[in-house]
Amino acid sequence: MTAASLSTSPTPSAPPPPPARTTSTPPSGPPGGSPASLARRRGLGRLLLFAVFAAVLVPLALTRWPGTDWPGALTVDLSAPLAGAGDWIIDNRDSHPVFLYFFGHISNAVVLSVRAVYLVLLGAGWAGVVAAAGLIAWRVAGVRLALTAAVSFAVCGLLGMWVPTMQTLALMVVAVTASVVLGALLGLAAGLSDRLFRTLRPLLDTMQVLPAFAYLLPVVLVFGIGVPAAVLATVVYAAPPMARLTALGLRGADGGVMEAVSSLGATARQRLLTARLPLARAELLLGLNQTIMMALSMAVIASVIGAGGLGDRVYQALASVDVGAALAAGLPIVLLAVVLDRTTAAAGAESAGPAGEANANGKDRSEGTATGGRPGAGRRPRTGPLRTGPLGWAVVAVAAVVAAVAGRFAGRLSWPGTWTVDLAAPVNRAVDWMTGHLYSGVPVVGGTADWAGRFTTWVLDPLRGGLQALPWWALLLTVAALALLIGTWRTALTAVLALAAIGVLGVWEPSLDTLSQVLAAVAVTLVIGFATGIAAARSSRVEALLRPVLDVCQTLPQFVYLIPVVALFGVGRAPAVAAAVVYALPAVVRITTQGLRQVDPATLESARSLGATAGQQMRQVQLPLAGPALRLALNQGVVLVLAVVIIGGLVGGGALGYDIVFGLAQGDLATGLVAGAAIVCLGLTLDRVTQPVDRRKGA
Numbered sequence: 001m002t003a004a005s006l007s008t009s010p011t012p013s014a015p016p017p018p019p020a021r022t023t024s025t026p027p028s029g030p031p032g033g034s035p036a037s038l039a040r041r042r043g044l045g046r047l048l049l050f051a052v053f054a055a056v057l058v059p060l061a062l063t064r065w066p067g068t069d070w071p072g073a074l075t076v077d078l079s080a081p082l083a084g085a086g087d088w089i090i091d092n093r094d095s096h097p098v099f100l101y102f103f104g105h106i107s108n109a110v111v112l113s114v115r116a117v118y119l120v121l122l123g124a125g126w127a128g129v130v131a132a133a134g135l136i137a138w139r140v141a142g143v144r145l146a147l148t149a150a151v152s153f154a155v156c157g158l159l160g161m162w163v164p165t166m167q168t169l170a171l172m173v174v175a176v177t178a179s180v181v182l183g184a185l186l187g188l189a190a191g192l193s194d195r196l197f198r199t200l201r202p203l204l205d206t207m208q209v210l211p212a213f214a215y216l217l218p219v220v221l222v223f224g225i226g227v228p229a230a231v232l233a234t235v236v237y238a239a240p241p242m243a244r245l246t247a248l249g250l251r252g253a254d255g256g257v258m259e260a261v262s263s264l265g266a267t268a269r270q271r272l273l274t275a276r277l278p279l280a281r282a283e284l285l286l287g288l289n290q291t292i293m294m295a296l297s298m299a300v301i302a303s304v305i306g307a308g309g310l311g312d313r314v315y316q317a318l319a320s321v322d323v324g325a326a327l328a329a330g331l332p333i334v335l336l337a338v339v340l341d342r343t344t345a346a347a348g349a350e351s352a353g354p355a356g357e358a359n360a361n362g363k364d365r366s367e368g369t370a371t372g373g374r375p376g377a378g379r380r381p382r383t384g385p386l387r388t389g390p391l392g393w394a395v396v397a398v399a400a401v402v403a404a405v406a407g408r409f410a411g412r413l414s415w416p417g418t419w420t421v422d423l424a425a426p427v428n429r430a431v432d433w434m435t436g437h438l439y440s441g442v443p444v445v446g447g448t449a450d451w452a453g454r455f456t457t458w459v460l461d462p463l464r465g466g467l468q469a470l471p472w473w474a475l476l477l478t479v480a481a482l483a484l485l486i487g488t489w490r491t492a493l494t495a496v497l498a499l500a501a502i503g504v505l506g507v508w509e510p511s512l513d514t515l516s517q518v519l520a521a522v523a524v525t526l527v528i529g530f531a532t533g534i535a536a537a538r539s540s541r542v543e544a545l546l547r548p549v550l551d552v553c554q555t556l557p558q559f560v561y562l563i564p565v566v567a568l569f570g571v572g573r574a575p576a577v578a579a580a581v582v583y584a585l586p587a588v589v590r591i592t593t594q595g596l597r598q599v600d601p602a603t604l605e606s607a608r609s610l611g612a613t614a615g616q617q618m619r620q621v622q623l624p625l626a627g628p629a630l631r632l633a634l635n636q637g638v639v640l641v642l643a644v645v646i647i648g649g650l651v652g653g654g655a656l657g658y659d660i661v662f663g664l665a666q667g668d669l670a671t672g673l674v675a676g677a678a679i680v681c682l683g684l685t686l687d688r689v690t691q692p693v694d695r696r697k698g699a
Contacts, residue, residue, distance in 0.1 A: 595629020
């Protein structure tokens, strides 16, 4: 007995937005007005009560702690205890039983697992790996994706990056396996227990807000520089999407199906295995997709702590500002991300027909890479017995083994050195030309360096100066008011305490520097993203043209975005902001387009019947009804921008990002951990003041 035999209806979608109010029909709803007006009144009531509290508390605070800077009396110096803790860990890492018999075994297991997978990949040879990639893609999605996968792996070899690609792939296999197991277990517990769900939810929220860089220093402290630290940091970063989507799928199982299964006398275990898990298959595969993409992104960033592979090549090239070498190593990362994303997205779309496709087209908040909006991404109807059931996988396994054996007998395990193309030299020549002709001195418009300098002088510097000049209590009140407008008292309290914790940690000034970069990048992202999303929503042709570009951009790891901005703008805060804008833009465009297109067609028809022009329909109907989607786009933009602004510390972004880079480079636990904690608090604050209420109520 399976869920498929009890229900064939697709997963129910979200209810359509309420129709717009027009002059010809009276508003419906409760006597006090529409739900939106009631929500606004409640928000204004909370603000009025908050203003009364502020009028009483602010004078008392100023009497006790005068001045505009964060009071020194409220700052806790953690440098000494953290330095002592770091020294103790380093001194006892090789002798204490906890490290020897617990962390030591974990480290050895990770090293052995990565080495085993790497040796298998090398033993299969380039022919076996290329054949396996193409055959798996063929089994899941058809010939087109199979050719894409095979060509992508071949290009990695042509660029002379075959060995680093296999190193990254080996680390990915181990990290994704551990992330999926850990995330599935946590999601299973949260999906079956309301108490565990309420307990795990804030933890998962915090983990998904936390930028990737902040995970590095704690694992380095315990495991040292090397592969174990890189794998475990990747697991911690990539497991939350799997846990969240597993819980979502299990908790969203069709109630009618579950009731029917219970009426047949099924036990709890049978209900789980025959109903809940099959019904949640689409969400599970989407969780796998998200976990793979986040793991790849983190595996590249983890090169800073000794992960090796492609990320290390990119990091070394960026350190020497060698754009050609960085691009030669970054392109295989892009190809690997595209292949993995398309394959897992196609598997999710195939899993449950229209429902699976609809779920696969969604986007988890994390972060940053998803299949969002690709109708039937890579999906192809399965035809023929060779692509159905276990026989298809048997064909894949046999053909891959044959290709690997043929390559071994031909003595072609390693990618031939004569089959490589030097991409770095022509790219560096192009960069030199751009530096000489576009970097500065361009008549009328100026060069890219001039743009970066003006943006820094006219936007970033005044914004940073304004934030740092504001009284500390004014910032706390502003954050509380913004949180109250869209949330509850609990939301406001969380946001204020998180911001206050930054001051307590003693990093108020650098945190405001980071905040200024985030605000500038978010403003640019929203202007471009909303305009582009509106254009795509109004024109199917524009959306079709944008789709492949957005697809590629959403699969790129964060690290890769630093390469072109360094080539165009050099180093500094402006390049970090530019990389953050490009990274966050695809999510904002997709969510805006989807929100506008999901407006009830009957509402638009009513507006047209009253003589509304296209512009009036957009301003007075679509944009108001798409408000939740636009707020979600704002939230996504803020979180994604923060992630890359922190990484911008590698290219001169300064502030908290630089503190983490410095802590990693110098082994300074106090500086790195304090900066990491401040990033967590800043991310939590920004998330709470931009997170839509409906989204907090959902799973």
